[in-house]
Amino acid sequence: MRDVAVVGVGMTEFGELWSESLRTIWTKAATAALADAGLDSVDLITVGCMSPGLFVGQEHLASLLADELGMAGVAATRVESACASGGLAVRAGFAEIAAGLADTVLVTGVEKMTDVDGADATYALGSAADQEWEGFHGITFPGLYAMLARAHMARYGTTREQMAAVAVKNHANGLLNPHAQYHLKVTAKDVLESTLVADPLRLLDCSPVTDGAAAVVLTTVERARELAAGRPVVTITGSGLATDTITLANREELSELRAVRLAAERAYRMAGRRPEQLHVVEVHDCFTIAEIMATEAIGLFDPGFGGSAAADGLTALGGKIPVNTSGGLKSKGHPVGATGVAQVVELVNQLRGEAGQRQVEGAAIGLAQNMGGSGGSSVVHILEVVR
């Protein structure tokens, strides 16, 4: 298996980009990543996108976007695993280079979510749940995560205040990220008194609907050394992919995210790393409870201690293990197909020492955890600076 490195990163501003289309935001991220890599051609383009069919009426996206970039002819593929589609795009590019099928891959993620009206966006996102066992009964994602939150509260005593601490932290980080959707300080009181969405989750426990795109360029480590021009070379040392039942009804235990645990175990095993060795982590905080459960599932904290870790500042910038320095899905925004790629963009910025005001000093090993639905799938990647 060949070693794989990231040699370029790019992303758009995340937000409600009314004057842009899916094509234009994707092209901005793609050209930014290629420029950062110093490349003007690749062997393969991978596109992570959850539902261009339901959001903008367009499938066959990888070919369409290859043409948009002036690269018609290039190999291109779209991958989908709901909100983990971006992580899958990274995995697909990683596999092709590892196999020797491609030498350079433009990995991208994109979602244009605000071109549909509110009801349709909820329907499109709802297609990540089990339509026969969940959607049929009218439940949508805030309700599904509310059930996970209730299970975690009942088993471990996790509190509303601990969940609010996640939102406060991620909005504080988002203030330092020029690409974030929100530059908005929120207090625990703001979160706890925001509109109730699905008890116990309130508006400020939820990530927003977002337009955005992100891209990274992968190549072999040998080629990355040639392209580095004095910047640190960042490699992908671990890649793990796992599923769980989509429908919560089929799970043995609701207080744990099993797909995340399995994906992380697979990634740690490939990388030969342990959670204690990480310096910076991006997790999939689509809801505040999701960050708490994800930090437990990837082994940063024992089960039941994710909430107190957030409340005690262990995951803040300057804390024991900074989580979601980018602002996370909560504050940076959550264009679902782009999210997993944007996590890798943040890690590369951190590992190169180019994260500006939110830089984690000495960050050399990072982990990105992307998740589909209410934990029905997860993708985990471990990135390291080559010494």
Add this chain to the structure above:
Amino acid sequence: MRDVAVVGVGMTEFGELWSESLRTIWTKAATAALADAGLDSVDLITVGCMSPGLFVGQEHLASLLADELGMAGVAATRVESACASGGLAVRAGFAEIAAGLADTVLVTGVEKMTDVDGADATYALGSAADQEWEGFHGITFPGLYAMLARAHMARYGTTREQMAAVAVKNHANGLLNPHAQYHLKVTAKDVLESTLVADPLRLLDCSPVTDGAAAVVLTTVERARELAAGRPVVTITGSGLATDTITLANREELSELRAVRLAAERAYRMAGRRPEQLHVVEVHDCFTIAEIMATEAIGLFDPGFGGSAAADGLTALGGKIPVNTSGGLKSKGHPVGATGVAQVVELVNQLRGEAGQRQVEGAAIGLAQNMGGSGGSSVVHILEVVR
């Protein structure tokens, strides 16, 4: 790069399967392929499906189906490139084994197309065209392929009778395939006098709307030898993937399928093979003109000679190079996400000498060509019996 073999194949009957759901047909194909391989677990599941969001309101398909099969936890991924999604699923599984990321992969393709009403199926399929440059103006796929047919007729003198010969041949082959949607002999007169759809294409020039699923199990060649139990070991020696502009308006030339030519060139190069060495071929005959153009693009015939080759019987069973022995999309049916996988199922049956009445004697090298949209993407695989 590790060598990859196919150790199991399975598919459902193709047709209007009103009493089945996407889950049930997928599971039938998957379990048939696993049983054929003699395996009850895999490292990865890949799912090719064009638009479960638009057809049945369900994304996040790979996790859902892994659970349906009782394998929640396994790594799983969905890939999409419109009607080439099945071919992409084969490529994704091939890459993971070649890289050493997985040892066994269940590669699947599925589409449930008849649960929506007629207008919606046309809309869903239309999302494979460029929505801003083609769909916006109201054109759908018969119209797009009619333009390709007109260009081919104008440049090379291809005739309506030559196109009809493709339909006659593929329906004759479909009569010999128990899984085919149609067991219906058609004559040239039937085709030439069938309802006009988009001049010059008539109803019997078009593939149908179909429900169906297909699956193949991939593993390393070493493992395949252990599992073979006396049957021939079939390997994938070439895999090529390419794009072209989706919108016909951006193409320099309409009488050639450039993505198909590029994908085939890449597959031939990897396999170290030439078109003259093939014994059996499956191509993407979504319309009769598509088979003519595809047989030219993969190098079976010089440009402009695909039509006369069909009319002269060169591509019939017993001809110089049998094409679409399965009945092709035209007669076997075209559940879009399943088609590329079903092509590989047919080749494996042929290369194992298990194709029954439609067996090509001595078939040892075969090629499958799958295509998205009006040639906006293509995937080509070359399969060979290990001697």
